[in-house]
Amino acid sequence: MKHLTVSLVSLACLALPGLAACGPKKPEPIMEVAATTPPPDPNAWRAAVPKPGPEGKWTAPAATRFTLSNGIPVYLVKQGDLPLVSVRLNLAIGREANPKGKAGLLALTANMLDEGTKTRDSATIAADAARLGAELGIGAGDENTVVSLDSLGGAELEPSLDLMADVVLHPKFDKKDFSRVQGDTIAAIQASATEPNDMARREFLKQLWGADHPYGTPSVGTEASVKGLKLADLTKAYGDWWHAGNAAFVVAGNIDEARLKPLLEARFGAWKKGKATHSSVAAPSVPLKPRVVFHEKQGAVQSVLRVGSLAVARNSPDYWSDQVAVNLFGGMFSSRLNMALREEKGWSYGAYAGMSDSRDYGIVQARSSVQADKTAESVAVVLEELQKQLAAPPSAEMLKLAQDSLVKSLPGNFETNAATAGSFLAVPQFGVPENAWQSYATNVNGVDGAATLEASKRLLATERMIVVVVGPRTVEVDDGKGGKTTVDVAGGLAKLGYEFVDVK
Amino acid sequence: MLLTLLGVALAADPPPSIPFEKYTLANGLEVILSPDHRLPLVATDIWYHVGAGYEVPGRSGFAHLFEHIMFQGSRNVREDQFFPMMEGAGATFVNGTTDFDRTNYLETVPSNQLELALWLESDRMGFLTDTLTQGRLDNQRDVVRKERQQSTENVPYGVAEEQFYKLLYPAPHPYNGVVIGSHEDLQAASLDDVKGFFKTWYLPNNATLVICGDYDESTIKATVEKYFGGLAAGPEPTVTPQMAPPITAEKRAHFEDNVELPKVYLGWVTAPVFKPGDAELQLAAQVLADGKSSRLYRELVEKQQIAQSVKAYQYPLTLGSVFAVEIVGKPGQLPAKLETEAWSVIEGLRKAPPQKEEIDRAWTSTKARVLRGLESIGGFSGKADTLDYYNHHTGDPGYLGKDFARYEAVTPESLQKAFSEAIRKDNRVVVDVVPKAKAEGGGK
Numbered sequence: 001m002k003h004l005t006v007s008l009v010s011l012a013c014l015a016l017p018g019l020a021a022c023g024p025k026k027p028e029p030i031m032e033v034a035a036t037t038p039p040p041d042p043n044a045w046r047a048a049v050p051k052p053g054p055e056g057k058w059t060a061p062a063a064t065r066f067t068l069s070n071g072i073p074v075y076l077v078k079q080g081d082l083p084l085v086s087v088r089l090n091l092a093i094g095r096e097a098n099p100k101g102k103a104g105l106l107a108l109t110a111n112m113l114d115e116g117t118k119t120r121d122s123a124t125i126a127a128d129a130a131r132l133g134a135e136l137g138i139g140a141g142d143e144n145t146v147v148s149l150d151s152l153g154g155a156e157l158e159p160s161l162d163l164m165a166d167v168v169l170h171p172k173f174d175k176k177d178f179s180r181v182q183g184d185t186i187a188a189i190q191a192s193a194t195e196p197n198d199m200a201r202r203e204f205l206k207q208l209w210g211a212d213h214p215y216g217t218p219s220v221g222t223e224a225s226v227k228g229l230k231l232a233d234l235t236k237a238y239g240d241w242w243h244a245g246n247a248a249f250v251v252a253g254n255i256d257e258a259r260l261k262p263l264l265e266a267r268f269g270a271w272k273k274g275k276a277t278h279s280s281v282a283a284p285s286v287p288l289k290p291r292v293v294f295h296e297k298q299g300a301v302q303s304v305l306r307v308g309s310l311a312v313a314r315n316s317p318d319y320w321s322d323q324v325a326v327n328l329f330g331g332m333f334s335s336r337l338n339m340a341l342r343e344e345k346g347w348s349y350g351a352y353a354g355m356s357d358s359r360d361y362g363i364v365q366a367r368s369s370v371q372a373d374k375t376a377e378s379v380a381v382v383l384e385e386l387q388k389q390l391a392a393p394p395s396a397e398m399l400k401l402a403q404d405s406l407v408k409s410l411p412g413n414f415e416t417n418a419a420t421a422g423s424f425l426a427v428p429q430f431g432v433p434e435n436a437w438q439s440y441a442t443n444v445n446g447v448d449g450a451a452t453l454e455a456s457k458r459l460l461a462t463e464r465m466i467v468v469v470v471g472p473r474t475v476e477v478d479d480g481k482g483g484k485t486t487v488d489v490a491g492g493l494a495k496l497g498y499e500f501v502d503v504k
Numbered sequence: 505m506l507l508t509l510l511g512v513a514l515a516a517d518p519p520p521s522i523p524f525e526k527y528t529l530a531n532g533l534e535v536i537l538s539p540d541h542r543l544p545l546v547a548t549d550i551w552y553h554v555g556a557g558y559e560v561p562g563r564s565g566f567a568h569l570f571e572h573i574m575f576q577g578s579r580n581v582r583e584d585q586f587f588p589m590m591e592g593a594g595a596t597f598v599n600g601t602t603d604f605d606r607t608n609y610l611e612t613v614p615s616n617q618l619e620l621a622l623w624l625e626s627d628r629m630g631f632l633t634d635t636l637t638q639g640r641l642d643n644q645r646d647v648v649r650k651e652r653q654q655s656t657e658n659v660p661y662g663v664a665e666e667q668f669y670k671l672l673y674p675a676p677h678p679y680n681g682v683v684i685g686s687h688e689d690l691q692a693a694s695l696d697d698v699k700g701f702f703k704t705w706y707l708p709n710n711a712t713l714v715i716c717g718d719y720d721e722s723t724i725k726a727t728v729e730k731y732f733g734g735l736a737a738g739p740e741p742t743v744t745p746q747m748a749p750p751i752t753a754e755k756r757a758h759f760e761d762n763v764e765l766p767k768v769y770l771g772w773v774t775a776p777v778f779k780p781g782d783a784e785l786q787l788a789a790q791v792l793a794d795g796k797s798s799r800l801y802r803e804l805v806e807k808q809q810i811a812q813s814v815k816a817y818q819y820p821l822t823l824g825s826v827f828a829v830e831i832v833g834k835p836g837q838l839p840a841k842l843e844t845e846a847w848s849v850i851e852g853l854r855k856a857p858p859q860k861e862e863i864d865r866a867w868t869s870t871k872a873r874v875l876r877g878l879e880s881i882g883g884f885s886g887k888a889d890t891l892d893y894y895n896h897h898t899g900d901p902g903y904l905g906k907d908f909a910r911y912e913a914v915t916p917e918s919l920q921k922a923f924s925e926a927i928r929k930d931n932r933v934v935v936d937v938v939p940k941a942k943a944e945g946g947g948k
Contacts, residue, residue: 042734046580046627050619052593056544056718080542082879114796122806127797130865133872152872180809187812187834191764195660299762302650302658333598334588343584346646349654369654401592408594408614411543415596416879 061414062435063250063424066261068269074249075427075434077420078256083153085253086417087161089168090428091246094143094359096214096281097237103214104185104221105229107140109237111181113147114138116172125167134160136167140219143359144429150418153254158263165267171238178231189223196297196369200304200470203295203503207466208310208363210285215361243274248428252420281360284310291499292379292467294490303375303471303489305351307382308365309464314357314430321455322364324447326355328402329389329460330366335402336385337366345381347374355459359430364459372475376492379467383496386465389456393449407441469493520875520908522887524901527725531737532709535728536891536901538716540881545596546717547612547882548621550629551892553712554705556685557604557678557823558743565648565685566693568602570701572644574609575600579631581624583640589624593617597883604679605822606896610889612882615718619727625713626731629706633699641698645690652684660763664937668769671755671933672826673748679823707738712895716888717881748773748824751931758839759937765812766833768842769935770850774827774926777820778897783910784922785827789816790866791858791919792829792849797865800829803849810837810845822897827927839936847929854924857916867911874904 063075098105114136115122129136135150147168151160192198202218209216217225249268251260288310297304311326312318330337330353341351351368370378394402414420414437426432447455471489479485494500524538556567577583590598590611597612611621656662666682673679713732715724751773775781793800793816804811815830829850831842880886894903 043579043631046623046631049589050623052614052620053616053618055614055616058544080879082875084876084879123797123802125797126795127861127865130795130797130869131861133868133875135869135872150872150876152875180806183809183834184805184812187765190835191660191812191832194762194764196658300658301653332587332591334584334591339584342647342650343643346643347650349647349650369650369658371650371653401588404594405591408592409596410594411545411614412596412612415543415545415881416876418876418879 058411060410060437060440061420062438063427064257065434066257068244068265070244070269070271070273072244072247072249072268072271073428074251074260074264075424076255076257076260077252077414077424078254079252079414079420080254080417083254084417085151085153085157085251085255086421087149087151087164088250088421088425089147089164090248090250090425091145091147091242092248092276092278092429093145093241093246094141094278095217095219096279097241097277098214098221100212101225102229102233103217103225104219105233105237106145106241107219107221108182108185108226108229109234109241110138110140110145111185112173112178112234113167113171115177115181116174117166117170118172119170120166122177125163128159128163132156132160132163134163136164138167142215142219144425146425148418148421157255161263161267168242169268169271173231173235173238175231178234182226182229185220185226186223189220189226194297196300196302196304196470199295199297200306200468203293203470204306204308204365204466204468207286207291207293207468208284208288208308213282213285215281216285241277244268244271245274245276246278247271250421250424250428252417252424278359288464288466289499290463290465290467291501292469292493292496293501293503294493295468295470295503296473296490297470298472300470300472301372302369303372303378303469305368305370305375305379305382306365306468307379307465308363309459309466311355311358311362311364311459313360313362314426314432315359318455318458320443321447321451322355322459323406324399324402324444325389325452325455325459326353326364327406328394328398328452329353329386329456332402332405336389337368337382340381340385341368341370341378345374345378347371347378351382357426357430372472372489373477373487375469375471375489376496379469379493380496382467383462383465386460386462389460390453393453396449399449399452403444403447406444410437410440413437467498520878521902521905522878522891524891526895526901529708529729529733531733531735532707533732533735534712534895535732536712536714536895537719537724538714538887538891539719539721540716540887541718544615544718545612545881546615546618546621546715546719547597547610547886547888548618548625549608549610549714549716549882549888549892550625551712551714551896552607552706553710553896554741555603555605555607556683557821558705559678559685561676562689563693563697564681564689565652565683566689566697566701567607568683568685569645569648569690569693570698571600571602571607571609572648573636573640573698574628574632576640576644577635578628579634580627583635586624589620593620601884602683604683608889608892610882610884612717618715618719619731622727622731626735629708629711629732630735632706633702636695636698638695641693641695645693648684649687649690652687652690656682656684661761661767661937664757664759664761664767664769664935667757667759668771668828668933668935669826671757671935672751672771672773673824677746677748677823679748679821703738704741707741708732708735709737710741712892714888714891714901716886716891746823747776751933754930755933757935759935760940761937763937763939765835766837766839766842766939767937768831768833768839768846769933770829770843770846771933771935772827772927772931773824774818775922776822776824778907778910781922781926782818782820782825784914784919785818785825785926786820786870787863787866787911787914788853788919788923789818789827790870791853791862792816794866794869799849799852800831800846804831804842804845808845810834810841814846839938843934843936850927853920854927857920860916863914863916863919867914870911871908
């Protein structure tokens with residue numbers, strides 16, 4: 001945007017009769033200024049940005065921990081005065097558990113849970129939840145599976161927990177339901193085959209990890225792998241993975257331990273014990289080398305970009321400096337990435353970068369959708385901005401902005417029960433302490449400019465970046481003379497100076 | 505207790521209420537204050553009572569383009585400084601949205617930064633056009649065109665959905681098309697258009713400011729007066745409401761698109777927001793398609809297995825709401841089959857009253873959802889937005905209880921009556937989309 005304003009100013013100058021008006025301003029005689037001072041502007045005070053008031057005293061919540069008799073840990077955060085409770089059952093296994101060739105097994109198994117239990121069919125499960133004002137959800141993520149219950153906190157809580165327990169402990173795995181859900185899953189995968197963001201995500205994972213690595217495929221699996229799954233695979237997976245040894249509860253809301261503990265104990269205290277099955281994840285099966293991977297999406301008006309690489313585990317000592325570095329690069333609206341692609345160039349509606357929290361490896365990733373005829377130029381801008389970030393430590397002002405935006409917004413992580421429960425899933429999932437959020441500010445603010453630069457060099461070097469582009473191979477644009485000209489998108493990407501892979 | 509709601513037997517409880525105080529400044533700005541001291545956070549939410557439905561033909565997308573410009577600086581807020589200032593202050597929510605009926609601007613900030621939010625909002629309410637240049641307009645127009653590409657053109661079914669709305673609200677109806685407007689109209693907007701729009705609609709006397717959260721109750725009114733009291737009122741905007749013309753014969757459109765699965769849209773223009781029939785249709789949408797116990801899900805997804813997903817909603821609007829049913833088919837399904845089977849389920853609800861139990865659970869789950877929204881002071885469907893919503897449509901920010909009452913008054917018979925009157929074959933819009941390649945091969 002700035003370049004536009006500047007060019008307009010210079011145009012205005014040229015249009016003026018006397019070019020002198022555009023030269024450096026001569027200081028005006030003091031007397032004259034005094035003589036022509038206009039009446040005081042009643043709004044002049046608005047020029048000053050208001051100073052923040054004293055910061056309110058606030059301490060981030062900590063969870064209290066208790067254990068059910070079969071060893072399931074429960075992390076409780078009591079908060080709020082509405083009669084609402086959010087319960088999360090975390091199952092600490094992810095895609096690494098899927099046997100070779102069976103990508104999607106974990107997710108399909110999870111999705112079968114609310115399709116029917118020994119005593120309720122899927123319609124009854126949904127109707128019971130609705131009648132109780134409860135929301136019951138099951139989500140298979142990349143590294144864990146979460147069963148979530150958002151319940152009213154009064155008398156509805158007990159039957160709502162009954163429903164959750166029924167779904168978790170007594171799934172039916174009916175043959176007919178299985179073939180229907182399997183079909184739905186395959187159709188969903190087919191539908192996403194032409195969705196540009198999904199295409200980019202799949203391609204990025206494959207390029208980063210390798211097609212045969214368990215993390216090289218999204219949790220839903222591939223069309224072929226899901227087609228190959230049998231009901232017996234699911235019942236075995238359920239038996240192997242769904243037990244107390246993999247489970248932990250996180251609960252947030254207007255409830256205390258005295259009430260909660262017996263409710264959970266009565267329903268989950270006898271769940272069979274087992275050994276935690278998570279094993280650490282193997283390194284990518286392909287070497288990490290920079291490349292530009294183009295995946296054609298015919299006729300697309302925008303190209304989807306993903307630029308990223310491996311990051312660090314949530315428990316790594318580098319985690320905090322890496323978070324600050326990534327936030328500086330692309331975590332904020334005012335980060336350099338968005339400023340360059342959206343505000344300066346106007347090629348994108350927005351461009352952001354982030355780092356995922358992970359037990360073993362996070363992923364750092366920049367994403368944007370850009371106008372198709374500027375695809376190669378946009379990738380070049382992303383790479384340039386990365387290089388700029390590696391060249392020097394951030395200004396004190398930008399560093400403070402990046403830290404403040406993380407630290408001062410922290411109370412927002414605990415505004416709702418669902419948000420609080422989600423924040424505290426980090427305790428069982430990553431093994432952070434129950435009071436981890438209380439040291440968050442200290443950790444973020446402890447990162448200085450030098451550490452940020454080190455983190456940028458380690459994490460954001462262009463020689464470790466994988467670029468995935470999903471867009472049209474060529475695109476027609478106005479040539480400015482009333483005709484059309486063809487922009488060779490793929491050709492432009494091939495000339496960026498990186499290894500170029502054309503996925504055909 | 506913020507909400508006087510007891511746990512047991514929700515249906516019998518007194519409706520929840522959000523405490524608030526409403527008053528009006530001398531310049532006509534409505535102010536609604538609602539204290540909540542749970543966390544050191546405060547939300548501001550300004551609703552300007554103008555939306556895409558107030559645009560003139562040929563200037564579609566104007567209200568939304570304008571919303572973008574509101575973030576680009578004003579007399580004392582330098583260009584590109586709005587977001588950095590908010591981010592540096594630790595804002596947890598900063599956004600603006602444009603709908604057909606209104607435009608809103610929301611911030612949630614640490615409570616010690618309330619004045620920063622009020623300063624930013626008052627500066628753009630009072631002094632936006634001082635620094636508005638052609639360059640800023642051009643740049644934001646580019647950004648909005650990218651947003652249009654990202655939200656409409658580069659998403660499956662996006663173009664068909666736009667056409668769906670065009671058929672429901674034929675031009676020159678102001679709801680014609682999508683809020684984001686057309687490329688041509690966006691391109692045609694001049695700097696004078698933008699300034700004129702601001703002077704007509706963005707007035708203290710056409711806006712409502714809600715502040716909800718952890719503010720100092722003893723000084724808040726003086727603080728509001730300081731920032732907003734000096735802003736000049738403008739001539740009261742006049743609106744000539746133009747209700748959607750009734751659709752008297754079925755309208756259809758067919759698309760072939762770069763999608764994998766066929767999709768059918770069925771749509772009707774229905775009772776405006778808060779008017780008789782609106783609540784009935786809200787619940788009817790849930791009976792039809794909310795969750796795995798809903799009628800369309802059970803019949804089309806579970807039993808016949810011809811659909812991948814089903815959706816139904818009543819989108820409440822001032823000049824005529826939309827009731828829509830959307831069916832995504834399994835690969836290879838013909839739209840005609842999806843349409844026929846969906847219609848037969850719809851006919852079922854037209855011909856016989858639903859079970860009381862179906863209505864009860866639709867309403868209980870809605871109520872619980874509203875409650876969960878009220879956990880937040882700001883953001884979409886948080887407390888501040890809820891107060892603004894009711895104030896905009898009814899003039900009473902505390903309308904929540906009365907809103908609940910109209911749902912509680914719905915009976916199986918009243919639902920069937922409202923539904924069968926509004927949802928007919930002869931007043932519907934049907935849009936279907938089939939995959940491009942398959943359209944060539946299928947030929948049916």
